[in-house]
Amino acid sequence: xxxxxxxxxxxxxxxxxxxxxxxxxxxxxxxxxxxxxxxxxxxxxxxxxxxxxxxxxxxxxxxxxxxxxxxxxxxxxxxxxxxxxxxxxxxxxxxxxxxxxxxxxxxxxxxxxxxxxxxxxxxxxxxxxxxxxxxxxxxxxxxxxxxxxxxxxxxxxxxxxxxxxxxxxxxxx
Amino acid sequence: xxxxxxxxxxxxxxxxxxxxxxxxxxxxxxxxxxxxxxxxxxxxxxxxxxxxxxxxxxxxxxxxxxxxxxxxxxxxxxxxxxxxxxxxxxxxxxxxxxxxxxxxxxxxxxxxxxxxxxxxxxxxxxxxxxxxxxxxxxxxxxxxxxxxxxxxxxxxxxxxxxxxxxxxxxxxxxxxxxxxxxxxxxxxxxxxxxxxxxxxxxxxxxxxxxxxxxxxxxxxxxxxxxxxxxxxxxxxxxxxxxxxxxxxxxxxxxxxxxxxxxxxxxxxxxxxxxxxxxxxxxxxxxxxxxxxxxxxxxxx
Numbered sequence: 001x002x003x004x005x006x007x008x009x010x011x012x013x014x015x016x017x018x019x020x021x022x023x024x025x026x027x028x029x030x031x032x033x034x035x036x037x038x039x040x041x042x043x044x045x046x047x048x049x050x051x052x053x054x055x056x057x058x059x060x061x062x063x064x065x066x067x068x069x070x071x072x073x074x075x076x077x078x079x080x081x082x083x084x085x086x087x088x089x090x091x092x093x094x095x096x097x098x099x100x101x102x103x104x105x106x107x108x109x110x111x112x113x114x115x116x117x118x119x120x121x122x123x124x125x126x127x128x129x130x131x132x133x134x135x136x137x138x139x140x141x142x143x144x145x146x147x148x149x150x151x152x153x154x155x156x157x158x159x160x161x162x163x164x165x166x167x168x169x170x171x172x173x
Numbered sequence: 174x175x176x177x178x179x180x181x182x183x184x185x186x187x188x189x190x191x192x193x194x195x196x197x198x199x200x201x202x203x204x205x206x207x208x209x210x211x212x213x214x215x216x217x218x219x220x221x222x223x224x225x226x227x228x229x230x231x232x233x234x235x236x237x238x239x240x241x242x243x244x245x246x247x248x249x250x251x252x253x254x255x256x257x258x259x260x261x262x263x264x265x266x267x268x269x270x271x272x273x274x275x276x277x278x279x280x281x282x283x284x285x286x287x288x289x290x291x292x293x294x295x296x297x298x299x300x301x302x303x304x305x306x307x308x309x310x311x312x313x314x315x316x317x318x319x320x321x322x323x324x325x326x327x328x329x330x331x332x333x334x335x336x337x338x339x340x341x342x343x344x345x346x347x348x349x350x351x352x353x354x355x356x357x358x359x360x361x362x363x364x365x366x367x368x369x370x371x372x373x374x375x376x377x378x379x380x381x382x383x384x385x386x387x388x389x390x391x392x393x394x395x396x397x398x399x400x401x402x403x404x405x406x407x408x409x410x411x412x413x414x415x416x417x418x419x420x421x422x423x424x425x426x427x428x429x430x431x432x433x434x435x436x437x438x439x440x441x442x443x444x445x446x447x448x449x450x451x452x453x454x455x456x457x458x459x460x461x462x463x464x465x466x467x468x469x470x471x472x473x
Contacts (some may be wrong), residue, residue: 012424023292055213058397058417061287064423070287072362088473089332146473 012062017043023139027091029106034088036144037080044142046071051112064112089127235267293449317361325369337449349415354381374447388432
């Protein structure tokens, strides 16, 4: 078997393919939702930074509610049935110390994923969310398997996804 | 069950009343939020229909004039060949603005689909900035506006300053800033473009002397389809996508944007972009390298 191609998933983007791919990404307070089609054996993943789009800026997959919907649409456009999907949820660590609920971006990001997946009736088969560490994850689109490693706090995390929006958008929740 | 004394009963009732009141207040504030979200939805519906009418104005009309003009060129008499120059110039202007707008629409669509990735290369910054200002020269000439370019960057021996970033995205960012500056500049104004290095990357500023940005508009300036001048008769074209695209692209490149605008003074937009890592691969090398060993308990 030839090695599958790799893809680095940037924040605010999503990826799905019927070809074998290894998708890498790094999560801080961001959340990645992975979908896997158990019938067609392929998967997709997103990487969002904030829970809700509230009309500010472009309606991009930077926002959970849009990222999850867009990923589902993308999977469906590749031929999958919603009823065959299973989901895995990662990330949402509270990297930056915060006390007020409005700044607990990680927690709010997780809540969006759990709420939306319940509404979509997609089963979450495994998850690793919360805590206060960042995560590196590696997603195999053909098996749906995910490997995860925590990122130690001391280690400088150079990716922009860990950086919080300087003007945190307070969403209507 | 033990009987409550009257006092206990009153206390209990008071607590419940308080809880009720709190719940009511919460409901009230949630209702307020719902109202504002509803308003946003209404607005976005209105924007959608506005967008469709914009498309007619700004895509179909230029196409019609390009077709018309080229047809006239084909049928022009030999003795009138000088007319061809002006017609070709008009075609170019229409085609240029069409091309720019389509680029913006495609960029926005790509960002919204989550399919935009940085494509890092070694960029000759002076060359890139000059090519952007050159492309807007004709637009600027119509207003008799001029560009004032200043580079404050360390150049190498070959007099070229290279910077690792995404050339196409930087080009679109600058094009939108300059297009806005030209659009809103007063006639015979100067549009100042400055480029300088900072310890945290490369900065660009675009300054124009023109219509100021209203306080109200400052809040929603990065929202899509928001335009400073929304009247349908507005001479200024555009979909109000520019700044929202700039913001998203800067997010991707790890940069940021700031602006200042005062009445009867200048409007200045400043962007800052950090230099990208050595090349695209090194950004992910820590992920692909051998150090990535996973234990059994790390598989999900």
